[in-house]
Amino acid sequence: MAEQRHAKTRASLRSAIVSWLETHELEESTRENYVRCAEPIGKVTTHVLERLYAELRRCGSRCGGRPFVEHPVEGPHECREVRHKRPPGHPPAAGYPPHDCAEKGCVVVECQPHVCSPLAPASVRKIHFVIRGVMRAAQRWGWISSNPAELARIPRVPPPDPDPPTPAEAAALVAAAWEEDEDWGTLVWLAMVTGVRRAELLALRWSDIDPENGIVADRRNHVRVTGRNIEKDTKTHRARRVSVDEATLEILAEHRQRYEERCRAVAVRPARTSYVFSYSPTTTGRATRAA
Ligand SMILES: [Zn+2]
Ligand SMILES: [Zn+2]
Ligand SMILES: [Zn+2]
Incomplete structure (x- = not known):
């Protein structure tokens, strides 16, 4: 590998960080965090970074194990x-027997x-990504010839350990939700049978649902339900398919009926751009589109 040219000086790396922060419109609190995260960088090699990450995993204060x-x-x-x-009202100056x-x-x-408290893997990764971003900018600007952060090993984040409800618990949950509110029950039902995330369900609009053949055709990037499927265009633009049964289509149809009744009650026309799950019949949010 070519000889590693580090930032010319500690000071120039600092200004690289500052420039990087300025070109990234970060919220003030985030910026403070980033500045704090970015501070430990001095003479940076991959080895230095890996040592730093290991140190942070031992103690977030990087105390080095010395008691203080x-x-x-x-x-x-x-x-x-x-x-x-x-005694109440006893002035301190008067002394106390x-x-x-x-x-x-x-x-x-x-x-x-001091009691050591290790930084979580996710936090160390966050710090790494900040450092990597700074180093990338520094490399782009020709301040360093290669980015040592690209090669650094970072702590793995333990896989999530979801604790899904048993079928009996799921049934009880749906029943309880339904009892409380039919719309709420519908949402819980859809979440249960499709595994689609809450945020994605909340983004669903009526135009996404075709009651004729049960198609939810979504041109944005979240959920698409066809007669039997829900497709999700993920960040990687790979569609995900989840099957939907007749019962679910029926539940969606009933949900639509309730929506239309509600619209009639307040004398508004059902809007295709309205959210499927909303207490406001015509709230369309920011992103509207031609139906
Ligand atoms: Zn003290
Ligand atoms: Zn005392
Ligand atoms: Zn410590």
């Missing part, structure tokens, strides 16, 4: 302060020894 006392305030202060319980602190229940505030 954590002082919550900077500068000179009393590390051990006794806050004597005083000697007493048994334990008996009176006086509070002792003390700076505590």
Whole structure:
């Protein structure tokens, strides 16, 4: 591999980070986080990065295992302060007669020894992605010839461990939801039988549903239900198909009926762009499109 040219100086990398942050319109709190995350970068090699990630996995404060006392305030202060319980209204300046602190229940505030707390794999990955982004910008600008972050190994995020309900529990959930509200029951039912995410179901519009042959044809990128299927255009643009049975189509038809009744009640026309799951009959949200 070509000789690794690092950032010319620590200072130039800092300004790279600053420029990068400026070109990325980040919200203020995120920016602060990013600045904090980005700070540990100095002379960066893949090895340095991997050591940093390993260190963070041991202790988020990167204490290096040396015991120390954590002082919550900077500068000179009393590390051990006794806050004597005083009779109400007793002015501190007037002094307080000697007493048994334990008996009176006086509070002792003390700076505590540091206890290591490891950074979660997801947090370390976040830091890595920030560093990688900065290094990519620095490389694009010709400040470094290669990006050491590209090769760095990052902690794996443990796979999610969902705890799906048993069929009996699922049935009880749907029944309870239905009892509360039929629309709510419909939503829970669809979530159960299709496995489609809540957010995707909420994005469903009436134009996505064709009651004739049960097609939900969605040209945006979430859910598409055909007579038997739900297709989902994922971020990778690979469609996902989930089968939908007759009962579900029936449930959707009843849901539509309730929607139309509600529209009549408030004298508005059903809108194709309205959300399928909404208490507002004609709320169409931001993204409307020609039906
Ligand atoms: Zn202290
Ligand atoms: Zn006391
Ligand atoms: Zn520590």
